[in-house]
Amino acid sequence: MILNILTHPNNTLRKKSSVISADEILSAEFQKFLDDLGETMVEFDGAGLAAPQTGNLKRAVxxxxxxxxxxxxxxxxxxxxxxxxxxxxxxxxxxxGVFGDVKRPKKIWIKYQDRKGIGHKERCDLYSSRVLQHEIDHLDGILFIDKMIKK
Ligand SMILES: [Zn+2]
Known part of the structure; x- marks a missing residue:
């Protein structure tokens, strides 16, 4: 199912998302949500998509x-x-319709759980580092326009 994407300005986009428990990750409802999130990203040709962009204040991207x-x-x-x-x-x-330059750390290390709830550590460089930092910002109510240095 294609989800509706919230657009700025919107209060929900500015809220902090909550951690998802191990039980909730494995729930049918959350698994369906992840499918929908992925399908929505592909539909709108995004490099990434964070759950709060669809109005679901959960820490998932x-x-x-x-x-x-x-x-x-x-x-x-x-x-x-x-x-x-x-x-x-x-x-x-x-x-x-807005594009602009953003300065971010080149490389990051992250830890996360996959959709089965299994924990991983990953070193991210270049493209994946950039996209993940942008998406993780969404989980804390931060938009790239807050950090944009030049339109
Ligand atoms: Zn975004």
Whole structure:
């Protein structure tokens, strides 16, 4: 099912999302939600999509990885950020028509659970680092326009 994407300005987009318990991850309802989240990202051709963008204030994101894989990250947490930063132009399905440069750490380490609730650690570079930092910001009510240095 294609979900409705909230657009800025919207109060829900500014709220902090909550951690998902192990039981909830495995629930049929949450599994269906993840399917819908992935389907919605593909439908709107996003690089990634975070649950709160669809009005569901849960710490879950999906990204369209470079190899074409659709990857879910539940309760993602950045555990390390590189000192080196890069500037890349970003856009967002929740802020249609706006694109601008954002400076972010080049590399990050994250820990997260997959859709089966299994914990992982991952080192992210380049594209996946950039997309995940943007999506994880959504879980804390932060939009890329807050960090944009130039339109
Ligand atoms: Zn976004």
């Amino acid at each position: 999906v990204i369209h990885a470079e190899d074409g894989e659709i990857k879910f990250y539940v309760n993602p947490k950045i555990t390390y950020k590189s000192l080196r930063r890069s500037i890349v132009e970003e856009g967002c399905l929740s802020v249609p």
